[in-house]
Amino acid sequence: MTVPDITGRETARLRFASLTLAHARDLWAMDNDPEVMRFIDGGRGAPWEGYEQRTREWLDRIARNYPPHLSFWALHRRADDAFLGWFHLRPSLRDLWRNQIELGYRLRRECWGQGIATEASRALLAYAFTEHRVPEVMALTLARNAPSRRVMEKAGLAWTHDFTFPAEFVPWWNEEERLSVRYAVTAEDWRRGEGRSRK
């Protein structure tokens, strides 16, 4: 039996594609934008030297840790095939959330504010709940990352609780800056929401 995979699928404006080493330059440009990295590493940037090798290692870790159908994908714009960023829908490896299915995203700044993260998140939720029958999808972000929280809300997730992101992952932030939030939606609640949006 073939396992459903969202690679190659399209939404109104977007296409999910395999994330490969061919994306290294685009990933580097995105990860060197201090605004993109503001809530991730505080916008510290990374030199191109060694970046391709680190990307190769990252992609290898992704391939080792996740099945291809619950993993990371590159997001491209259908109109001109431009790389817009990446999304993940994967079993979390963090101790506290281990094996919970986690949605995550990072987009180039040029495409912010056009509903792109919401459009892709909604497609990934539909994929998770209808094709993989997962019981719940959750997402984590820093409490002060207002755009990310808004995307979660618009995609149909709701706040479940606050927590403090462990210092070992983000040693450059103090405890207050590490305040974080978990959002989630169960399959049942998602179906109810879908029913409402079809009316």
Ligand SMILES: CC(C)(COP(=O)(O)OP(=O)(O)OC[C@H]1O[C@@H](n2cnc3c(N)ncnc32)[C@H](O)[C@@H]1OP(=O)(O)O)[C@@H](O)C(=O)NCCC(=O)NCCS
């Ligand atoms: C978070 C991110 C993916 C959002 O992408 P996007 O395509 O711009 O998102 P959308 O357009 O679908 O929705 C963004 C929403 O946030 C709102 N928003 C933007 N800046 C905001 C702010 N400072 N305060 C409150 N809301 C804000 C937008 O108005 C929009 O909501 P609306 O449609 O109700 O007006 C993008 O900003 C990004 O890549 N950020 C950097 C990486 C990152 O932080 N990733 C998340 C880590 S958990």
